Amino acid sequence: MNLENGQIYYINFNGNWGKEINNIHLGVIYKLPSIKDLVLCIPLTSPKIKHFKTNDDFNNRNYKNIKHFNWQYLKQTDSIALLDQMKTISIGRILNPFKNQSKNVIILNNNTQKILKEKIRQ
Secondary structure, eight states: OOOOTTEEEEEEOTTOOTTSOOSEEEEEEEEOTTOSSEEEEEEEEOOOGGGBSSHHHHHTTOGGGBSSTTEEEETTTTEEEEGGGOEEEEGGGEEEEOBOTTSOBOBOOHHHHHHHHHHHHO
């Protein structure tokens, strides 16, 4: 599989503990320089009211009114990036690329990737 930075994949998160995301979910991956079999992964989950400050913000997907800094709304997949659960994973956990309804592989746009990277650095 040809892995691309910022691309969305189905990831097997089974075996995680406690409140960590579990089962198969989408995740954004970034290759790690000089490490062949591991990637950095940001798990994604479906947006829920708890991610937003108000019900209106949730219904309108107002990404500016997310409750916590370590969450980020991703319009391209209608998902919440769980930056607080970012981790290094084996490429063996990557199942296949996510494709939208038009059967296109999704790679986050440059602006979205920039926002994620800025939040990771802070």
